[in-house]
Amino acid sequence: xxxxxxxxxxxxxxxGTLLSAGIExxxxxxxxxxxxxxxxxxxxxxxxxxxxxxxxxxxxxLAVSATAQGLAADSMEAAIASVPDSGDPKNDARQELRxxxxxxxxxxxxxxxxxxxxxxxxxxxxxxxxxxKAGEGGRTPFQLxxxxxxxxxxxxxxxxxxxxxxxxxxxxxxxxxxxxxIDGPLRGLTPEMIEEASERLVDMVARGL
Amino acid sequence: xxxxxxxxxxxxxxxGTLLSAGIExxxxxxxxxxxxxxxxxxxxxxxxxxxxxxxxxxxxxLAVSATAQGLAADSMEAAIASVPDSGDPKNDARQELRxxxxxxxxxxxxxxxxxxxxxxxxxxxxxxxxxxKAGEGGRTPFQLxxxxxxxxxxxxxxxxxxxxxxxxxxxxxxxxxxxxxIDGPLRGLTPEMIEEASERLVDMVARGL
DNA sequence: TGTACATCAGTGAACGCGCGTTCACTGATGTAC
DNA sequence: TGTACATCAGTGAACGCGCGTTCACTGATGTAC
Numbered sequence: 001x002x003x004x005x006x007x008x009x010x011x012x013x014x015x016g017t018l019l020s021a022g023i024e025x026x027x028x029x030x031x032x033x034x035x036x037x038x039x040x041x042x043x044x045x046x047x048x049x050x051x052x053x054x055x056x057x058x059x060x061x062l063a064v065s066a067t068a069q070g071l072a073a074d075s076m077e078a079a080i081a082s083v084p085d086s087g088d089p090k091n092d093a094r095q096e097l098r099x100x101x102x103x104x105x106x107x108x109x110x111x112x113x114x115x116x117x118x119x120x121x122x123x124x125x126x127x128x129x130x131x132x133k134a135g136e137g138g139r140t141p142f143q144l145x146x147x148x149x150x151x152x153x154x155x156x157x158x159x160x161x162x163x164x165x166x167x168x169x170x171x172x173x174x175x176x177x178x179x180x181x182i183d184g185p186l187r188g189l190t191p192e193m194i195e196e197a198s199e200r201l202v203d204m205v206a207r208g209l
Numbered sequence: 210x211x212x213x214x215x216x217x218x219x220x221x222x223x224x225g226t227l228l229s230a231g232i233e234x235x236x237x238x239x240x241x242x243x244x245x246x247x248x249x250x251x252x253x254x255x256x257x258x259x260x261x262x263x264x265x266x267x268x269x270x271l272a273v274s275a276t277a278q279g280l281a282a283d284s285m286e287a288a289i290a291s292v293p294d295s296g297d298p299k300n301d302a303r304q305e306l307r308x309x310x311x312x313x314x315x316x317x318x319x320x321x322x323x324x325x326x327x328x329x330x331x332x333x334x335x336x337x338x339x340x341x342k343a344g345e346g347g348r349t350p351f352q353l354x355x356x357x358x359x360x361x362x363x364x365x366x367x368x369x370x371x372x373x374x375x376x377x378x379x380x381x382x383x384x385x386x387x388x389x390x391i392d393g394p395l396r397g398l399t400p401e402m403i404e405e406a407s408e409r410l411v412d413m414v415a416r417g418l
Numbered sequence: 419t420g421t422a423c424a425t426c427a428g429t430g431a432a433c434g435c436g437c438g439t440t441c442a443c444t445g446a447t448g449t450a451c
Numbered sequence: 452t453g454t455a456c457a458t459c460a461g462t463g464a465a466c467g468c469g470c471g472t473t474c475a476c477t478g479a480t481g482t483a484c
Contacts, residue, residue, distance in 0.1 A: 011427075032241070037470065048472075049428050057471065120388070124397045142394075168386070168395065168406045169413050175393075176385025177377070179329070184384070185351075186377065188333045197377045204378050208417025220460070246437065257439075258461050266438065 015053040017043040022064035026117035034061050034117065061121060066132040068118035072107045073135030076144050079103030090157040094206055096148040101174045101202040104141065108178030109194060115178060145171060158209060166209055173205045224262040226252040231273035235326035243270050243326065270330060275341040277327035281316045282344030285353050288312030298364040303415055305357040310383045310411040313350065317387030318403060324387060354380060367418060375418055382414050 011017070021042040025033045036057045040047045054060040079099040086092055108115040118141075127133070128142035139147070149166050152158035158166075180186040181194055189197070220226070230251040234242045245266040249256045263269040288308040295301055317324040327350075336342070337351035348356070358375050361367035367375075389395040390403055398406070 014427080035470075036472090045427095046429050047470095048430090048474095051472080052427055119394070120392050122392060122396050123394045125394050126397065128394055165406065165409065168389075169382075169410050172385035172389060172406075172410055173378075173382040173413075174385065175389055176383065176387075177381035178385075179388050180377075180381060180384055183329050183331060185328070185332045185334050185337055187331050188335065197374065197381075200374065201378050201381055204382075204414070204417035206417075208413035208415075223460080244437075245439090254460095255462050256437095257441095257463090260439080261460055 011043075011045065011049075014043060014045060014049065018050055018053060018060065019063055019067060022060055023067055023114070026064050026068060027111060027113045030113045030116040031061060031065070031121055033113070034064050036060055061117075062123070063132070065117050065121040065123070066130065068111075068114040069133035069141055070135045071111065071114060072104065072118050073133070073137065073139060073141045073144060075107035075110075076100050076103035076141055077135055077137045077139070079106065080144070080148070089155040093148065093152045093155045093157045097152060097170070097206055097209075098202045100145050100148050101170065101205060102198060104174045105178055105194075105198045105201075108182055109191075112182040115182065119175060120179075142167065142171075152209075162209060169209060170205050173201055177201050220252075220254065220258075223252060223254060223258065227259055227262060227269065228272055228276060231269055232276055232323070235273050235277060236320060236322045239322045239325040240270060240274070240330055242322070243273055245269055270326075271332070272341070274326050274330040274332070275339065277320075277323040278342040278350055279344045280320065280323055281313065281327050282342070282346065282348060282350045282353060284316035284319075285309050285312035285350055286344055286346045286348070288315065289353070289357070299366040302357065302361045302364045302366045306361060306379070306415055306418075307411045309354050309357050310379065310414060311407060313383045314387055314403075314407045314410075317391055318400075321391040324391060328384060329388075351376065351380075371418060378418060379414050382410055386410050 018039045021039040022034050024042075025035060025038060036050055037047045039060065040050050050060065054063065076099075079102050080096055083092065083095045083099050086095070129140055133140040134143075145167050149158070149163060149170070153160050153163050177186075177197060181189055227248045230248040231243050233251070234244060234247060245259055246256045248269065249259050259269065263272065285308075288311050289305055292301065292304045292308050295304070338349055342349040354376050358367070358372060358379070362369050362372050386395075386406060390398055
């Protein structure tokens with residue numbers, strides 16, 4: 001039984017524990033609430049112990065952000081899975097696109113802190129397919145979106161010449177609604193209004209793409 | 210010459226000076242960079258002097274946010290003004306809608322710190338028409354958007370039954386792109402890519418609304 | 419198998435920092451008589 | 452007009468707080484002989 005096999009030396013799995021603590025803090029208060037000292041406190045460990053596992057606070061935050069993106073992927077994947085098979089491939093593909101957007105927005109609504117931590121932490125699009133950001137299904141939010149767009153093209157529900165860069169357009173729309181309703185001037189919307197706006201927004205995207 | 214007439218007692222106009230300092234800090238670092246003590250330092254005044262003019266840090270931040278929204282309105286208004294008169298009212302109205310979106314995105318690109326301060330600070334939609342958020346033209350970003358949507362309906366370029374709540378849909382889309390490219394995973398996009406994405410996004414919205 | 423040794427995860431203490439906010443105050447100004 | 456007075460914008464000092472990060476260290480563990 002090697003040291004690696006049983007997790008980390010001594011503590012068991014301090015890295016994982018700090019990450020979990022970070023997720024909980026992000027859940028409650030977004031990225032700014034991810035505090036390195038607090039994470040060590042929750043892990044029952046001295047503050048500097050964190051530096052064995054993360055170069056600095058930013059490294060912890062990026063790890064938390066990646067994990068949060070994985071959770072967003074789970075929400076999106078669940079929404080896709082719930083789309084009933086209508087027998088009409090074009091319709092199915094469109095419903096999947098809607099589902100991806102609605103899953104993203106559901107995550108924003110249900111886990112605003114994690115949502116902001118996932119998608120408001122500066123990162124590069126080049127890392128959008130990093131496995132650290134994948135959900136249980138093994139795919140990242142970006143990959144899920146790209147997948148349904150590919151599917152739309154495959155079944156002929158979207159002209160191929162519009163495919164390139166379509167991720168950005170679809171993503172922007174749902175992301176904007178998410179941010180405005182969490183953090184911005186749409187904060188005061190009732191759940192019904194949010195629900196309606198979400199539905200109409202994904203419809204608009206499906207039409208406009 | 211009354212005390213009010215010449216601004217504030219003694220300092221001249223400490224409130225205005227603190228507000229300006231806040232704007233500069235927001236410009237450089239977004240809402241988190243709006244630091245009450247630093248504002249007083251820049252004004253050459255003791256830290257607690259700020260409390261004569263703002264109840265607390267949050268009050269200062271909200272004032273800065275409102276001012277930043279006014280600057281966003283200026284950018285949008287400039288974009289609307291630059292739309293050439295084509296003689297075709299429907300086309301003009303559509304171009305105005307595009308312009309509102311592009312002006313918003315230009316502001317995000319040119320003043321990312323102010324953009325985040327304007328639109329990422331929790332507020333209520335009920336205050337979206339407060340005069341403190343108006344630009345030089347006297348209208349807030351929300352009012353400008355609502356105006357071009359009304360215009361679209363007037364000239365028959367948009368069915369009336371789609372008008373209600375259309376602000377939210379249009380706003381979400383451009384806001385999302387703005388946030389993703391400033392603060393999120395689209396940070397690394399080149400100016401050309403941003404330009405293209407912006408154009409395509411406002412087209413998508415115009416089509417999808 | 420038993421023992422000396424190397425490893426390295428976590429410790430304890432301290433650093434410098436800057437923040438928001440409160441207290442009792444001062445003294446230049448405008449004003450009432 | 453001259454003087455006493457009230458106002459209140461800004462002062463000076465201090466509060467408690469918590470942060471990220473660095474230092475030299477310790478001691479339980481796995482391992483080599």
